[in-house]
Amino acid sequence: MLVGGLFLLAFVGPVVGGWSYKDKDFLAFLQGPSGAHWWGTTQTGGDVFALTLRGMQKSLLIGLLVAVISTAVAAVVGAFAGYYLGWTGRVLGWVTDLLLVLPAFLIVAVLSPALGPGAWPALVVLLAAFMWMVTSKVVRGMTISIKEREYVLAARFMGVPGYKIIFRHVIPNMASLLIVDATLNVSAAILTETSLSYFGFGVQPPDVSLGGLIADGARTALYAPWTFWFAAGLLVLMILAVNLIGDALRDAFDPTSNGGRR
Numbered sequence: 456m457l458v459g460g461l462f463l464l465a466f467v468g469p470v471v472g473g474w475s476y477k478d479k480d481f482l483a484f485l486q487g488p489s490g491a492h493w494w495g496t497t498q499t500g501g502d503v504f505a506l507t508l509r510g511m512q513k514s515l516l517i518g519l520l521v522a523v524i525s526t527a528v529a530a531v532v533g534a535f536a537g538y539y540l541g542w543t544g545r546v547l548g549w550v551t552d553l554l555l556v557l558p559a560f561l562i563v564a565v566l567s568p569a570l571g572p573g574a575w576p577a578l579v580v581l582l583a584a585f586m587w588m589v590t591s592k593v594v595r596g597m598t599i600s601i602k603e604r605e606y607v608l609a610a611r612f613m614g615v616p617g618y619k620i621i622f623r624h625v626i627p628n629m630a631s632l633l634i635v636d637a638t639l640n641v642s643a644a645i646l647t648e649t650s651l652s653y654f655g656f657g658v659q660p661p662d663v664s665l666g667g668l669i670a671d672g673a674r675t676a677l678y679a680p681w682t683f684w685f686a687a688g689l690l691v692l693m694i695l696a697v698n699l700i701g702d703a704l705r706d707a708f709d710p711t712s713n714g715g716r717r
Contacts, residue, residue, distance in 0.1 A: 457696040461689070465511035474502035476509035476663050485679050495681035497671065507686050510665040513658055514645045514693065517575065521582045521644035526637040529587035530629065533594025534621045538602055548595075551588045559585035560647075564656040572659045578651075582644055590636050594629060601625050631708035638701040642694045649690060665690050 469475070472493065479500040480492065488495045494503035536547035563581045570577045601607060602625065610620050626633075651657030652666025660667070665686050672683030 458700060461693055461696060465508050465515060468508045469505055472504050474505045476505040478502060488681055494685050497682055503681055503685055506663050506668060509663040510668050510686060511689055514648060514665050517579055517648045518641040518645040520579045522637045522640035524583035525586040525640055526633050529590035530594055530626050530633055533591035534598045534625050537595035537598025538617055538621055551591050555588045564651060567656050572661060575658050582647055586640060597629055598625050601628055635701060635704045638704055642697040645693060
């Protein structure tokens with residue numbers, strides 16, 4: 456319910472707000488909330504309501520895309536590494552271990568500004584490239600167990616190719632794990648993107664990110680709190696809502712959890 460409300464606010468709110476995130480009101484610099492500007496204005500006359508909702512849109516889109524891509528990569532790499540335990544498994548394991556030890560935040564911070572404005576899809580790819588490794592190791596361990604089950608052995612006896620067994624039998628039987636992982640990855644991706652944007656390494660102007668808004672609003676938070684607290688509060692609500700969904704899904708899929716026992 457909370458997530459649905461946040462999505463509705465992010466994508467429907469700008470339609471009824473009356474201002475675009477690109478608009479400037481040169482007669483209202485750093486003005487408090489009013490009938491003309493519901494959440495006030497920034498130092499440059501930007502409408503805080505429109506800017507914040509634009510930042511929400513970007514954070515939600517990036518979070519969802521990164522979660523889907525990283526979980527899909529983790530499922531495929533982990534399943535192939537667990538099913539083929541020879542050289543294929545070793546090479547995939549080495550690649551996974553190498554990416555785990557790389558300073559992901561620093562690499563993304565260096566590369567993302569070079570992409571330029573409007574290149575947030577490339578930022579999605581960069582973030583997803585460093586978020587799949589831990590899940591991949593879990594998937595690999597589960598695949599080693601699943602490949603010994605009767606239906607997989609029967610498919611192998613019938614001559615079904617390994618890649619078909621992986622996509623038809625192995626990965627679908629880990630759907631609950633992957634769904635929970637993807638949900639939790641949304642909040643992780645939103646926080647990472649916001650942190651990068653806060654330091655100027657994420658979504659680049661003229662586009663808007665919650666991290667950039669929080670960074671700008673921090674300078675005026677004491678005497679113009681509306682420039683900071685709306686963006687910060689909505690970020691906290693988004694993370695809380697996504698984590699609550701992840702916990703609920705984990706309880707639903709895991710009968711040994713506290714929620715499952717209840």
